[in-house]
Amino acid sequence: MASTVAIEGLNHWYGRGANRRQVLQSVGLTIEPGEVVLLTGPSGCGKTTLLTLIGALRKVQEGQVCVLGQPLNAAGRGARQRLRRRIGMIFQGHNLLRCLTAEQNVQMGADLLKDRSYLARRDLSRQWLREVGLGDHLNKLPHDLSGGQKQRVAIARALAAHPQLLLADEPTAALDSTTGREVVDLLKRLAREQACSVLMVTHDPRILDVADRLVRMEDGRLFCSVG
């Protein structure tokens, strides 16, 4: 089976002219189907930048990036949009729609499954919310949920779309250790059951054991972690 993510010689810069600064340097990374890779590294080293490039949210400037079989270097807007529908993304800040309930927010993810009926997608949304421990909060608006609960709604929304790749930027940052553990175990189970690959940024040393592989970033360079 082809790799889910294949990156070679990836360089990235921000800014122009005298302000131009390189934030990714010769990054190489391969992620196989069903593999859970954890990415650690100090603040500002380039982790989120790498995730947004893999998620086709940002244009590749230099290097080879191939995600779910789609080369991103020359990909146009349409191809990047189609690819994004196959990727689940959980980013810092929850990006929930404020006027929709928890259930409706998750249903936005489930609605990407075009072959399911409305009722099936609604049931799926409720099921994912129960999985993340929010079965009693289906009808609440984001405003009435805690930070950790909002984070879990965002996770349920990403999982409800049955992604083949999940990109998660510190998904447990706003969670207490028990809930964080549960969420990470859930991501791991999804990876196994659906052959979904997971790339997760984390500073949380308590969850490192879920990783099939640890990689570390420093000053825009990626290293294989030891131990």
Ligand SMILES: Nc1ncnc2c1ncn2[C@@H]1O[C@H](COP(=O)(O)OP(=O)(O)OP(=O)(O)O)[C@@H](O)[C@H]1O
């Ligand atoms: N849109 C942007 N324009 C200019 N510089 C940026 C932009 N986004 C990020 N940067 C800079 O690029 C570097 C890498 O940022 P990035 O967000 O990838 O770091 P990070 O590893 O995710 O950090 P953190 O752990 O704090 O989230 C930082 O120095 C940041 O200030």
Ligand SMILES: [Mg+2]
């Ligand atoms: Mg970041």
